[in-house]
Amino acid sequence: MAGALSSRGCRRLRGAQLKDLLKEKHCVLFDCDGVIWNGEKPVAGAPEVVNMLKKRGKSVFFVTNNCTRPRESYVQKFLRLGFKDVVQSEILSSSYCSAIYLRDVAKLQGKVYVIGCDGVHKELREAGVQFIEDDAAVPGATISDCPLESDVRAVLVGYDDELNFLKLAKACCYLRNPDCLFLATDRDPWHPLRGGRVTPGSGSLAAALETAAERKATVIGKPSRFMFQCIASQFGVDPRRAIMVGDRLETDILFGWSCGVDTVLTLTGVSTLEQAQAYRDSLAPEKAICVPDYVVDSIADFLPAL
Numbered sequence: 379m380a381g382a383l384s385s386r387g388c389r390r391l392r393g394a395q396l397k398d399l400l401k402e403k404h405c406v407l408f409d410c411d412g413v414i415w416n417g418e419k420p421v422a423g424a425p426e427v428v429n430m431l432k433k434r435g436k437s438v439f440f441v442t443n444n445c446t447r448p449r450e451s452y453v454q455k456f457l458r459l460g461f462k463d464v465v466q467s468e469i470l471s472s473s474y475c476s477a478i479y480l481r482d483v484a485k486l487q488g489k490v491y492v493i494g495c496d497g498v499h500k501e502l503r504e505a506g507v508q509f510i511e512d513d514a515a516v517p518g519a520t521i522s523d524c525p526l527e528s529d530v531r532a533v534l535v536g537y538d539d540e541l542n543f544l545k546l547a548k549a550c551c552y553l554r555n556p557d558c559l560f561l562a563t564d565r566d567p568w569h570p571l572r573g574g575r576v577t578p579g580s581g582s583l584a585a586a587l588e589t590a591a592e593r594k595a596t597v598i599g600k601p602s603r604f605m606f607q608c609i610a611s612q613f614g615v616d617p618r619r620a621i622m623v624g625d626r627l628e629t630d631i632l633f634g635w636s637c638g639v640d641t642v643l644t645l646t647g648v649s650t651l652e653q654a655q656a657y658r659d660s661l662a663p664e665k666a667i668c669v670p671d672y673v674v675d676s677i678a679d680f681l682p683a684l
């Protein structure tokens with residue numbers, strides 16, 4: 379199987395092939411960071427690509443593991459960076475989808491204990507999911523003497539740049555109850571910052587809690603299929619007529635593979651062509667499923683085909 383995949387992956391998309399591919403696909407899913415922007419800088423040509431795709435009648439969705447913003451704030455960011463007509467329903471973030479999961483799939487009765495940030499809190503509030511926003515903890519409080527609430531039915535862990543030991547310890551105590559759900563927004567290990575620095579991602583916090591709780595979290599973000607299920611159920615998208623464009627092999631490309639969607643790696647973000655080719659040439663099945671079908675230097679490569 380790996381061999382069969384090997385011969386197919388990492389095809390360079392140019393001119394006529396790109397045109398044919400876009401003719402075949404009705405729906406384009408984009409990751410955001412490293413694909414259509416890097417921080418506050420749009421990838422050159424990205425606003426035009428998104429605009430042209432929509433003009434050609436394609437459905438466009440933005441599927442991001444970045445849980446730090448609520449969707450309304452993404453709409454503002456799109457506008458600020460020159461994307462003129464992106465609407466909230468086209469944006470699926472791991473915080474929004476976590477809220478949808480808790481409300482519609484888990485049908486949670488009780489509260490969620492959240493390790494997270496503003497983006498997570500706002501989406502939960504919007505979805506009407508009750509949660510505990512921790513917590514300017516009482517100075518000097520420890521896990522031995524701090525109060526715990528009795529109606530916590532789920533723990534959700536996402537990006538939290540104010541994570542502390544007490545939060546982790548409380549989450550761990552709630553998870554002693556086997557009926558308490560354990561969710562993570564995503565498993566992203568780290569994110570690039572300017573100047574070569576990095577910040578740990580939600581995945582690193584989830585891993586700490588998984589170790590302490592001796593349980594595995596249900597992951598909402600890519601590469602889990604749930605975000606695609608949200609799109610497919612709301613908008614009736616056929617995976618065979620969709621394409622996923624991303625910059626990270628282990629999240630975006632694996633997500634596409636898991637959902638039966640063709641994948642394009644764009645080289646404006648985290649993963650490199652060399653990594654993709656090494657995965658393609660490897661015989662390990664867990665690497666083969668992270669090999670993109672196609673590669674472009676940037677999504678601006680789409681422009682001539684539009």
Ligand SMILES: [Mg+2]
Pocket residue numbers: 409410411412413624625626647
């Ligand atoms: Mg990315």
